[in-house]
Amino acid sequence: MTHVVAEPCFNCKYTDCVVVCPVECFYEGESMLYIHPDECIDCEACVPECPVAAIFHEDNLPEQWAPYKELNADMASQCPVLTEKKEPLGGEPGK
Numbered sequence: 001m002t003h004v005v006a007e008p009c010f011n012c013k014y015t016d017c018v019v020v021c022p023v024e025c026f027y028e029g030e031s032m033l034y035i036h037p038d039e040c041i042d043c044e045a046c047v048p049e050c051p052v053a054a055i056f057h058e059d060n061l062p063e064q065w066a067p068y069k070e071l072n073a074d075m076a077s078q079c080p081v082l083t084e085k086k087e088p089l090g091g092e093p094g095k
Contacts, residue, residue, distance in 0.1 A: 001042045002057075004037075004057075005055055005068065007064075009032040013032055015084070018082050019085050020049050025039035034079060037058075044057070
């Protein structure tokens with residue numbers, strides 16, 4: 001099982017989730033983050049850290065965002081791993 005980063009992350013890329021991940025399974029794309037499905041250990045540490053509620057367990061992924069499951073798998077293998085917090089694309093929440 002794995003978690004999936006979905007539509008709410010597009011063009012914001014908050015990285016609060018990255019710093020709590022014990023296995024470094026987040027990858028940085030140009031417009032959003034991705035979770036590598038073979039590396040995610042399903043610990044759920046990232047879920048409450050996402051300020052835009054963009055991370056879902058694959059079994060709870062809303063139907064309209066179902067394509068993000070495959071997108072995460074495809075893009076994680078093409079993007080660099082991300083292990084530390086960075087400035088999001090839209091700035092910090094509330095600013």
